[in-house]
Amino acid sequence: DAKTTQPNSMESNEEEPVHLPCNHSTISGTDYIHWYRQLPSQGPEYVIHGLTSNVNNRMASLAIAEDRKSSTLILHRATLRDAAVYYCILSSSGTYKYIFGTGTRLKVLA
């Protein structure tokens, strides 16, 4: 399975944008990029996913590099509720087993 690399932790001020990076230099052409986040004492929840084009939804935006070797999850205005561990995961079309790394722990400062 293709591997992802994320910083262990990041901090952001409330109401400011947050850019969470993910490197996936061994990504293959059929790998989708998924982001999940895990709030304290909860199971992970889906945030966004994409293949090649940038994606937007009500929670976040996903910016995918042209060579697809990296991507960035963008939270447009961080709130205290966004404090969580964010996981970047690759999955190939037709496979089902997500390999979770240790993710990025986001701390939001009031």
Next chain:
Amino acid sequence: GAGVSQSPSNKVTEKGKDVELRCDPISGHTALYWYRQSLGQGLEFLIYFQGNSAPDKSGLPSDRFSAERTGGSVSTLTIQRTQQEDSAVYLCASSPSGGYGYTFGSGTRLTVV
């Protein structure tokens, strides 16, 4: 229910005892997954069920671990002769089909004393 339900939410057991953890997936979801999360760690894949296909058990750490899914719905993860290293949060997830849109439950926190 609207989400994935896991029970119990907390379980404390003595070393050597057997435990059963239950997962009720979202109705209609054909895929069901079990993961384990040790303190401060990422999620470790355990097992995957998809419809009537044979489950992928490749993540089960030892033969003390087993899981079944009855009627394509409820799943039970069984740990026999529990050890202290089995202490973790056990998370269940389901999805409409394999590979997309996981919805996780809140997990069962297992403590082996």
